Amino acid sequence: xxxxxxxxxxxxxxxxxxxxxxxxxxxxxxxxxxxxxxxxxxxxxxxxxxxxxxxxxxxxxxxx
Numbered sequence: 169x170x171x172x173x174x175x176x177x178x179x180x181x182x183x184x185x186x187x188x189x190x191x192x193x194x195x196x197x198x199x200x201x202x203x204x205x206x207x208x209x210x211x212x213x214x215x216x217x218x219x220x221x222x223x224x225x226x227x228x229x230x231x232x
Contacts, residue, residue: 169183169191169212172187172190172191188205188208188209189205191208192204192205192208195208
């Protein structure tokens with residue numbers, strides 16, 4: 169996903185359908201599981217939520 173963002177393929181904070189498909193192909197080629205597009209998008213949402221929660225914890229605890 170980071171590669172696609174660096175390429176400029178994340179217009180207005182979202183990926184296009186074709187970009188999601190390229191990401192899905194890359195993920196499926198690298199891993200041993202075959203995911204579908206909905207599973208990949210849900211994993212992305214989950215990881216974003218976990219990142220925000222972790223970042224908020226860092227701000228409150230002063231750990232860094």
